[in-house]
Amino acid sequence: MRRVNISGVAGDSLARQLIAHLILLLGAIFLLSPIILVVMSSSHTTLTLQQVGLQWGLGDHALQNYSAILNFEAGFTDQVTPLRMLANSLIVAIGVATLTTVLSLLTAYSIVFFRMKLAGLIFWLVLITLLFPLESRFVTSFQVTSTLGLINSHAGIILPTLAAALGTFFFRQFYLELSEELMEAATLDGAGPVRFLKDIILPLSVPRAGAIFVIAFMIGWNQYLWPLMISTDDSLYTLVRGIRLVGQESGPGMALIVITIFPPFMLLLIFQRWFFRTLSING
Amino acid sequence: MANVELTNVRKTYPNGAEAVCGVDMQIEDGELIVFVGPSGCGKSTLLRMVAGLEKITSGDIKIDEQLINDVTPADRDVAMVFQNYALYPHMTVRGNMSYGLKNRGIDKASINKKVEEAAAMLRISDFLDRQPNQLSGGQRQRVAMGRAIVREPKVFLFDEPLSNLDAKLRVQMRIEIKRLQRKMKVTSVYVTHDQTEAMTLADRLAVINDGRVEQMGAPMELYNNPATLFVASFIGSPQINLLPVRFDGQHLISGDIKFIWDAKLPTDTDLMLGIRPDDLFQKDDGPLSLRVDLVEQHGADNLTYGGLLGADETDGHETEFCFKSGQDLLPDIDSQLNLGFDPTRALVFEKSSGDRLV
Numbered sequence: 001m002r003r004v005n006i007s008g009v010a011g012d013s014l015a016r017q018l019i020a021h022l023i024l025l026l027g028a029i030f031l032l033s034p035i036i037l038v039v040m041s042s043s044h045t046t047l048t049l050q051q052v053g054l055q056w057g058l059g060d061h062a063l064q065n066y067s068a069i070l071n072f073e074a075g076f077t078d079q080v081t082p083l084r085m086l087a088n089s090l091i092v093a094i095g096v097a098t099l100t101t102v103l104s105l106l107t108a109y110s111i112v113f114f115r116m117k118l119a120g121l122i123f124w125l126v127l128i129t130l131l132f133p134l135e136s137r138f139v140t141s142f143q144v145t146s147t148l149g150l151i152n153s154h155a156g157i158i159l160p161t162l163a164a165a166l167g168t169f170f171f172r173q174f175y176l177e178l179s180e181e182l183m184e185a186a187t188l189d190g191a192g193p194v195r196f197l198k199d200i201i202l203p204l205s206v207p208r209a210g211a212i213f214v215i216a217f218m219i220g221w222n223q224y225l226w227p228l229m230i231s232t233d234d235s236l237y238t239l240v241r242g243i244r245l246v247g248q249e250s251g252p253g254m255a256l257i258v259i260t261i262f263p264p265f266m267l268l269l270i271f272q273r274w275f276f277r278t279l280s281i282n283g
Numbered sequence: 284m285a286n287v288e289l290t291n292v293r294k295t296y297p298n299g300a301e302a303v304c305g306v307d308m309q310i311e312d313g314e315l316i317v318f319v320g321p322s323g324c325g326k327s328t329l330l331r332m333v334a335g336l337e338k339i340t341s342g343d344i345k346i347d348e349q350l351i352n353d354v355t356p357a358d359r360d361v362a363m364v365f366q367n368y369a370l371y372p373h374m375t376v377r378g379n380m381s382y383g384l385k386n387r388g389i390d391k392a393s394i395n396k397k398v399e400e401a402a403a404m405l406r407i408s409d410f411l412d413r414q415p416n417q418l419s420g421g422q423r424q425r426v427a428m429g430r431a432i433v434r435e436p437k438v439f440l441f442d443e444p445l446s447n448l449d450a451k452l453r454v455q456m457r458i459e460i461k462r463l464q465r466k467m468k469v470t471s472v473y474v475t476h477d478q479t480e481a482m483t484l485a486d487r488l489a490v491i492n493d494g495r496v497e498q499m500g501a502p503m504e505l506y507n508n509p510a511t512l513f514v515a516s517f518i519g520s521p522q523i524n525l526l527p528v529r530f531d532g533q534h535l536i537s538g539d540i541k542f543i544w545d546a547k548l549p550t551d552t553d554l555m556l557g558i559r560p561d562d563l564f565q566k567d568d569g570p571l572s573l574r575v576d577l578v579e580q581h582g583a584d585n586l587t588y589g590g591l592l593g594a595d596e597t598d599g600h601e602t603e604f605c606f607k608s609g610q611d612l613l614p615d616i617d618s619q620l621n622l623g624f625d626p627t628r629a630l631v632f633e634k635s636s637g638d639r640l641v
Contacts, residue, residue, distance in 0.1 A: 181369035184336050189383035189430075190357040199382070203373045 035261070042066075042254035049249050065251035069259065072252065074245055075234035082242070082259070088154070089221055089238040090263070095158040096220025097213045104167025105209060109201060111168075112175035113183055114193070123172065130165045134226055145230055152233040157226065161219060167212045174208050175201070210274035218264050285347035285360075285437035285470055286312045287333065292342035294328055294494075302328040304494040305342070313468040315461070319481035319517070320491035327442055329491070330474045334440050335359050346437055357386075362431035363440040367447060368423045370415040370430075376402070377411040380429045394433075401432040404463070421452045428460070432467070439464070439471040445480065457483060478518055482506070490514045512637035515557050515630055521586060524563070524604045526556045527595050527634065535631075537602075539593030542570040544626065546641050553634035560586065560607040562628045569623030573604055575614045585610055587620065 037054050044059035074080040111119045141160045150156030186196045224240050239260040247253045287310040294303040303325045310316050318326035331337040335356035344351055351359050370379050377398055384394045402408045405425040415423055431439055445453045461484055464471050475481050481488050482502045489499040498510040509515035515523050528537040530548040573589040587606045594602040606622060614620050631641040
């Protein structure tokens with residue numbers, strides 16, 4: 001991977017270097033401050049948060065807040081526990097991530113490598129879904145989901161989010177960069193479409209698939225409105241919905257936000273090498 | 284080992300464009316045939332049709348007397364070397380070379396043996412565990428060849444395999460390919476747009492133009508005896524000099540240039556006189572005089588370029604001639620150089636049809 005070193009260009013003056021670093025620093029502060037604010041606030045009492053507002057400094061109520069949230073129970077029969085919510089969030093996020101990755105990979109594979117007559121049309125149809133986020137088709141999606149009998153199920157939360165063109169688009173761009181001769185060479189080497197997919201395309205797609213997986217995981221993880229609509233059953237609460245239940249401006253609520261941020265953050269750390277390589281110019 | 288037979292092979296695209304229009308060809312066992320022609324002439328399409336990567340619209344292709352029109356590429360027992368090598372980027376050299384054998388269910392031990400033999404032959408044994416991106420262009424080229432060799436196919440197909448290499452390496456690999464092919468005696472078809480490559484590699488070469496075989500034969504036969512104007516101007520480097528002329532019964536005339544011509548020629552049509560740069564010689568009272576524009580010194584030879592004085596310029600173009608001489612002749616720019624030629628070595632074509640008359 002080649003990196004452009006902003007401050008390392010020959011003849012770069014000290015002033016320019018300082019300005020470059022200043023801009024980066026401001027960006028970092030801008031992006032990090034909300035997270036710091038939440039982490040800090042999670043160590044204060046609900047009273048402080050509601051009367052004084054969010055806190056920048058460290059408080060002394062952290063232990064109480066976190067133990068309160070870990071022992072939190074709600075719902076008719078106390079089905080809403082942190083562990084339950086975590087499990088739901090994981091099922092939804094991993095489901096969305098896995099299915100999005102697999103589906104978009106296969107779609108892009110077939111669009112690029114098989115000269116189907118309608119490949120172009122299909123691709124644009126897929127791409128158009130970018131213009132219709134789930135929120136814009138709530139009512140229809142609800143009707144479809146309900147007809148399928150998927151209300152109050154994990155599948156009902158997962159399936160409608162899968163119609164996302166992003167992954168297909170990413171994989172397609174990548175496959176277009178691969179030379180057409182690669183498939184022809186494989187054909188002459190006796191590999192049919194399935195073997196070519198398994199032996200050549202999948203191994204080459206791993207970094208990109210990792211990146212798509214992380215992005216889709218976040219989309220699944222951060223869902224709020226759709227799960228709210230489609231699940232009335234308390235046992236399907238996800239962490240993100242739980243924040244609302246616990247109370248956004250309460251100490252335990254802040255603690256829950258911190259806990260909610262944690263899993264995607266870990267995932268990003270694990271996949272970051274692939275993630276950034278994929279998003280960088282060289283792919 | 285096999286012969287290849289093409290009978291009236293055609294390729295017409297759905298939009299009506301004809302890429303290959305009726306090619307007949309007989310390739311003997313162990314022969315190295317080169318398809319040469321300008322880009323877009325259909326030579327690659329023809330090769331890909333033999334490989335099975337391109338469907339044929341009509342006609343027959345036989346390998347070893349067996350009709351293979353509807354046989355899948357994998358079952359045709361051909362191996363191909365691609366222009367961009369098309370190596371599998373994530374596999375090692377060994378992986379690349381063994382993949383085709385693995386898919387054919389050959390046991391590991393014999394795969395290893397074949398791969399190592401081929402690697403030794405191509406001098407890439409030290410790189411077997413590297414990935415393509417750790418290799419130089421020339422090494423990748425060898426791997427691509429190795430991948431074809433291990434398969435021990437009936438026919439080798441080369442699609443401009445050297446065009447991504449630098450000039451020096453290209454010459455080196457050209458010699459190596461020729462040697463390998465001689466040694467292995469595998470029937471080979473080689474596509475190139477480079478006439479030097481074509482001349483030096485081919486047992487026989489087929490000059491292809493507009494989806495048709497203009498002429499097919501041994502390189503020197505095509506050089507000395509081109510059937511058409513196209514072949515004459517495509518084969519030979521530097522290019523053959525062409526002078527538009529007419530015949531008046533005794534003389535060939537072009538503008539103010541006029542010289543006696545013995546052979547019989549039609550008098551009612553525009554002709555083209557072709558003289559190779561090496562068939563010209565300096566002669567003070569020669570019929571041609573050149574206004575020197577440029578002298579290229581190639582070492583042993585000098586190439587002198589310039590406009591031909593007095594030539595017919597009715598089409599608005601000055602007739603440019605090239606004259607090949609030894610390194611001693613170094614005329615001044617803008618000086619005049621009188622040249623003669625041996626009429627028995629000159630070629631005459633009918634201008635409209637391009638057919639060779641003399």
